Amino acid sequence: MTTSRFKKSVLASVAVASMMLATAPARAIVVYDPTNYAQNVLSAARALEQINNQIRGLQNQATSLLNDAKNLTSLPLSVLGPMQQQIRQTQQLLNQAQNLAYDVRAIDQEFAQKYKNIDLNTSQETLVNDARSRWSNSVGAFEDALKVQAGAVQNIEGARGSMSRLVTASQSASGALQAAQAGNQMLALQSQQLADLTAMMASIGRAQSLEAAQKAAAQAQGREQLRRFMDGEKGYVPANASMFRN
Template sequence: MTPRTLRGALLAAVALSTGLSGTFVASPARAQFGLGGIVYDPTNYASNVLQAARALEQINNQITQIQNQASSLVNEAKNLASLPVSTLTTLQAQVNQTRQLLSQAQRIAYDVQSIQQAFDGRYKGTALTGNHAQMVANANARWEDSVGALEDALRVQAGVVGNIDSTRTSIDTLVGASQSASGALAATQAGNQLLALQSQQLADLTAAIAAQGRAQALDAARDAAIEAEARERFRRFRGKN
């Protein structure tokens, strides 16, 4: 077939197609275009692109999950980090110092049995009705008890006042550490140490009040013993007359 003949046949086919349908019918959606033996399918290409996009989205989601887990681990590590400072040693030293001052109480210790023995021997009963020499000795002993208790109270008060500067330093340290705490554990530990500091201050206050109360009680007991002894002396004086 000559080129002219082939051209005529193609034109006839086109005319025939136009005459049958009135329009030129395009090739199907899955039409393939070949070039040099390579076949291109638009539908298959779109499906592959969609699958790749979904796979990429899953990978991004996994990366986000890993990042969230890493952040959570970092936060947990911060929450488990201990407070870098501690004032417990200082607080314990202050408490021990106050206890030592209390244990050095003169003549009458902070002990129920010691108090009972002292009052039985110098403040009541036969201690107020002995002979003149015994009464004088007991009166002098009671005076020494009162003076010793007053001295003890002053020493305890001095020790408590001496702890104030150290307490202020501890408060500043703990408040600063609490404000800069990196996590929950450090903040809790700072709070616990502040509570321990408060307990130490209450212990000092209790010791000072106890020492002062002891001195006042012994002084009041001494006054009562002096009054009882004076009555006994007056009774003896009247008996002689």
């Protein structure tokens, strides 16, 4: 082999190798950087922590909304209707008071006429009729007092049932609003019982006052009738009485 042929062979080999390298696919070279990897891990951890915090915040908000919904839930039980009905019944009994009613002007006028400023110069028949009217007022007042007392006693059972239901509803209340409403209704129930007690005491006091006034008027009228008996036109003249005939 001559020198020229050898050179040509080498050049051909180099050209083929160059062509092969030019047509071969390029491959990337991966370089590992520990510092960059650690920073990426820390960034991912921080992002995950932020996501967890947001999730916990949403959960807290949901719980708060649920609690607010419970606190705003109205109490399904109401005893105001029965209580108002009982109060109306007691008021009706008071309005049915006989003769002298619970009216300041009427009492002032009729009391002055029949009890305070009695005309003792009227006829005997009028005096008797006035005394009978005063006695009727006293009897009617005691009857009215008994009716009011009976109504108050009848309301006790209804109040007991309402209180029992309210206590049960309060103990099972799901929120602050239900507990507050149950407490308010309990106070209203106590007010209704106090109203019954007030009405009962008023009716008893009315009866006692009329009875005392009736007795005072009867004493004044009795003295006048005794005076008339003693100082009448004929008067009382003692005389001898014969027990046996001869």
